[in-house]
Amino acid sequence: MTDAEPSRPRLRADARRSIDTLLTAAAEVFAESGVDAPVRQITARAGVGAGTLYRHFPQRSDLIAAVFRHEVDACADTAPALAAGHAPVEALRLWLLRFTHFIATKRGLSAALHSGDPAYDSLPSYFQLRLVPALEDLLGAAAESGEIRTDTDPNDLLRAVANLTLPAQDDDGHTGRMVGLLLDGLRYGAP
Amino acid sequence: MTDAEPSRPRLRADARRSIDTLLTAAAEVFAESGVDAPVRQITARAGVGAGTLYRHFPQRSDLIAAVFRHEVDACADTAPALAAGHAPVEALRLWLLRFTHFIATKRGLSAALHSGDPAYDSLPSYFQLRLVPALEDLLGAAAESGEIRTDTDPNDLLRAVANLTLPAQDDDGHTGRMVGLLLDGLRYGAP
DNA sequence: TTGCTAACCGGAACAGCGTTCCGTATCGTT
DNA sequence: AACGATACGGAACGCTGTTCCGGTTAGCAA
Structure with missing residues (x-):
């Protein structure tokens, strides 16, 4: 569990609450x-004034980056729980679907990433830092149980699933089926 | 010479002038x-009211697309003149440099192209339609004179030069030197 | 418990954007 | 020369991200 904001001086309780709500x-x-999406739409849903938002996220891009990190954390943190509660390959499948949902909520982010705003500079490396190890563990467990092949690069798999998800807006279980197909591919080379 | 706007009903003289200025x-x-860049910056430089701009380009994206087509035309139309006035390989070099300038003025356009605005849908194909034949002619002439190899795909070369140009904002003759290097590569396989 | 102050909150206000509207001026024709 | 269609300029509109500040509240000290 990594926190979204470092926040050196201890935050007041209401501030902490505002940040979470936002x-x-x-x-x-x-x-x-x-x-x-307009900032006011966010403050309205959070039931918070614009000043509150800008106190904690001086720039719009800071909020976007924070949300991104927050969701990367949430996604990565799912891995151990899934690993504990399911058979290795099933845990892997469920996590990849979870990752799928993560990507699906990132409409417009790739454009933002290439906008040159320095607030986004650290995002790609954070993405790798948190998600690759999570996937590595799941892959490792499944490989150890002898159910999947061992020559898969976690990074490649993340990319593949991400690309699978991006084009389609939202449809029937298409992405789910495609992820299943990928998993079968992994199984194919099992020892 | 392809015109920017089809404009079925004959335009009034002042309208034609406004469009060109814009x-x-x-x-x-x-x-x-x-x-x-802000629209007002454009209308100010053109010495024209905002209403005039929107009369001819109902959406901001229409103006961008029109400018793009206009410049593609200008770039493509340079090829025959260069071919007539210079030795084949030199004409090729000069045109590639011209293309370099074209690309250099496209800051932010690639983001716009991926924005999903339907006004941009026809732009990539227009790009191909006009520039590939222009380059093909120059390559053909140079190949016929036996000075360069014959296995070069015009599309590949356009992409390569474009990629060469994009990263660097504007510097010493770097892009020029790189284009020269590419040309030397072409010469290398000459029969 | 009470009181105080630094931290925090809400929302009105500001500047700048794309776009629309309309009274006025101009073109091209009769 | 006069008239209608067409085009022009720029003020005005609605929306945006962001700033500002008077009022509120949390958390500590007495």
Whole structure:
């Protein structure tokens, strides 16, 4: 569990609450309307004034980056729980689907990433830092149980699933089926 | 010479003039500040009211697309003149440099292309339609004179030069030298 | 418990954007 | 020369991100 904001001096309780509310409200709004959604839409849903938002996230891009990190954390943190509660390959499948949902809420973010705003500079490396180890563990467990092949690069798999998810807006279980197909591919080379 | 606007009903003289002024003003502003530059900056430079702009380009994206087509035309139309006035390989080099300038004025356009605005849908194909034949002719002439190899795909070369140009903002003769290097590569396989 | 102050909150206000509207001026024709 | 269609300029509109500040509240000290 990594926290979204470092916040050196201890925050007051109401501040902490505002930040959390804003983060979840922003995540919802971004998922619905993309990261270009108006700020007021976020503050309205959070039931918070604009001043409150800008106190904690001086720039719009700071909020976007924070939400991103927050969701990366949430996604990565799911891995251990799934690993504990399911058979290795099933845990892997469920986590990849979870990752799928994560990507699906990122409409417009790739454009933002290439905008040159320095607030986004650390995002790609954070993405790797948190998600690759999570996937590595799941892959490792499944490989150890002898159910999947061992020559898969976690990074490649993340990319593949992400690309699978991006084009389709939202449809029937298409992405789910495609992830299943990928998993079968992994099984194919099992020892 | 392909015209920017089809304009079925004959345009009044002042309208034609406004469109031309706007197109060149927009091209200059886009080159200086990128395609995200404020509309008012364009109308100011053109010495024209906002209403005039929107009469001819109902959406901001229509203006961008028109400027793009206009400049693609200008670039493509340079090829025959260069071919007539220079030795084949030199004509090729000069045109590639010209293309380099074209790309350099496209800051922010790639983001716009991926924005999903239908006004941009026809742009990539127009790009191919006009520039590939122009380059094909120059390559053909140079190949016929036996000075360069014959296995080069015009599309590949355009992409390569474009990629060469994009990263660097504007510097010493770096892109020029790189284009020269590419040309030497072409010469290398000459029969 | 009470009182005080630094931290925090809400929302009105500001500047700048794309776009629309409309009274006025101009073109091209009769 | 006069008239209608067409085009022009720029003020005005609605929306945006962001700033500002008077009022509120949390958390500590007495």
